[in-house]
Amino acid sequence: MPKIISGFSKLTKQEKIDWLSKNYFSSQPEIINTIQQYWNADEKLQQLHDDFIENTISNFYLPYGIAPNFIINGKDYVIPMVVEESSVVAAASLVAKFWSKRGGFKSEVISTTKIGQVHFMYQGDRSELTNYFNLQKENLYKATASITKNMEKRGGGILDIELVDKTGRLDNYYQLHVTFETKDSMGANFINSCLEAIAKAFRKDDIEIVMSILSNYVPQCVVRSEVSCKIEDLGGKNPQKFAEKFQQAVQIAEIEPYRAVTHNKGIMNGIDAVVLATGNDFRAIEAGAHAYAIKNGSYSSLTHCEIKNGVFRFWIEIPLALGTVGGLTALHPMAKLSLDMLQKPSASELMQIIATAGLAQNFAALRALTTSGIQEGHMKMHLMNILNQLNATNEEKEQMVAYFKDKTVSHSAVVDKFNELRK
Numbered sequence: 001m002p003k004i005i006s007g008f009s010k011l012t013k014q015e016k017i018d019w020l021s022k023n024y025f026s027s028q029p030e031i032i033n034t035i036q037q038y039w040n041a042d043e044k045l046q047q048l049h050d051d052f053i054e055n056t057i058s059n060f061y062l063p064y065g066i067a068p069n070f071i072i073n074g075k076d077y078v079i080p081m082v083v084e085e086s087s088v089v090a091a092a093s094l095v096a097k098f099w100s101k102r103g104g105f106k107s108e109v110i111s112t113t114k115i116g117q118v119h120f121m122y123q124g125d126r127s128e129l130t131n132y133f134n135l136q137k138e139n140l141y142k143a144t145a146s147i148t149k150n151m152e153k154r155g156g157g158i159l160d161i162e163l164v165d166k167t168g169r170l171d172n173y174y175q176l177h178v179t180f181e182t183k184d185s186m187g188a189n190f191i192n193s194c195l196e197a198i199a200k201a202f203r204k205d206d207i208e209i210v211m212s213i214l215s216n217y218v219p220q221c222v223v224r225s226e227v228s229c230k231i232e233d234l235g236g237k238n239p240q241k242f243a244e245k246f247q248q249a250v251q252i253a254e255i256e257p258y259r260a261v262t263h264n265k266g267i268m269n270g271i272d273a274v275v276l277a278t279g280n281d282f283r284a285i286e287a288g289a290h291a292y293a294i295k296n297g298s299y300s301s302l303t304h305c306e307i308k309n310g311v312f313r314f315w316i317e318i319p320l321a322l323g324t325v326g327g328l329t330a331l332h333p334m335a336k337l338s339l340d341m342l343q344k345p346s347a348s349e350l351m352q353i354i355a356t357a358g359l360a361q362n363f364a365a366l367r368a369l370t371t372s373g374i375q376e377g378h379m380k381m382h383l384m385n386i387l388n389q390l391n392a393t394n395e396e397k398e399q400m401v402a403y404f405k406d407k408t409v410s411h412s413a414v415v416d417k418f419n420e421l422r423k
């Protein structure tokens with residue numbers, strides 16, 4: 001019999017846990033203990049987290065790390081990162097230091113507008129619809145006046161409302177395509193409220209509204225970060241060869257989707273970590289970034305590289321719809337701490353910081369991939385995870401780390417050495 005329950009959300013937290021453990025776990029005390037282990041002792045703080053979502057029974061920790069030494073547009077930053085993958089923060093820190101000695105990162109916001117759409121069906125005459133839209137347009141702005149008032153004071157609001165005929169793709173399908181500026185807020189609630197007010201004002205007997213929703217595709221909310229230096233300043237034994245191989249790796253990701261997806265995944269390792277740390281919506285960022293990566297019809301790299309007149313240049317161009325006010329940014333104490341650590345950036349500044357974190361991550365991955373390979377550094381960082389799985393003591397960990405300092409880490413090599421040590 002399926003275990004279907006009604007009114008679950010109305011149960012207390014304890015009742016929810018009891019129901020869960022009775023129905024889905026064999027060892028109840030153990031599971032209850034694990035769940036409770038992650039409760040915060042500060043009840044007020046726990047309540048805050050409980051209230052973020054429905055049916056909260058515990059918290060799920062992810063490490064919160066910091067990557068120092070980032071110089072962006074001449075300003076120094078320590079970048080907070082929330083991520084479980086062992087090598088990400090180490091890679092960001094290494095690359096930040098590397099480029100801090102070569103002029104740092106340069107970053108500029110190219111555009112900041114966002115899109116929302118009212119999708120509707122209309123079977124009547126097209127020119128009548130156009131006339132109706134032109135007549136109504138002023139009213140559509142007026143219908144949102146109470147919502148846009150505060151945003152306008154901050155320099156944002158609705159920039160444009162267009163009627164778009166999509167009947168060539170789907171019978172009777174039209175849109176109101178609305179362009180927004182939301183300044184320092186990500187603006188999801190603002191945009192959706194405006195769209196619903198617009199849809200209500202636009203609706204009439206022969207117009208059937210299907211839905212009103214923002215778009216997470218934001219090709220007009222784009223930032224570009226870059227690094228550059230003379231090839232000889234790249235260091236190493238053969239900087240020219242390094243630069244060429246590096247560029248080839250980028251070119252491969254530009255034309256080969258199988259590689260591009262992994263290449264961009266590495267970029268998102270850096271981006272998502274800062275997006276999470278600052279309380280932003282990483283699903284929106286992911287969706288928008290990957291859509292942008294295929295904007296020319298074939299999935300491609302979000303970073304690019306050029307070698308010209310003896311200068312190596314490496315850059316990223318990525319859409320990032322971010323907020324530094326509203327949402328979780330002030331509510332989650334750690335998100336607030338992250339923004340304070342970044343010296344209370346505007347949304348535009350945060351776009352620059354986060355794009356830079358993505359670029360740095362990609363630089364680290366490509367540098368490793370085109371030289372020593374990725375596993376050397378990756379497995380060194382993973383060593384601690386393996387040791388934790390083996391329940392190693394602190395003393396054993398120290399001995400194992402010292403042993404593997406100049407050796408290749410593999411799961412079996414670690415287990416063998418560990419067993420030898422314990423004998």
Ligand code: MEV
Pocket residue numbers: 085262263264265266267269365366369374
């Ligand atoms: C692993 O999380 C990310 C990489 O695979 C990225 C890349 O291949 O460029 C190392």
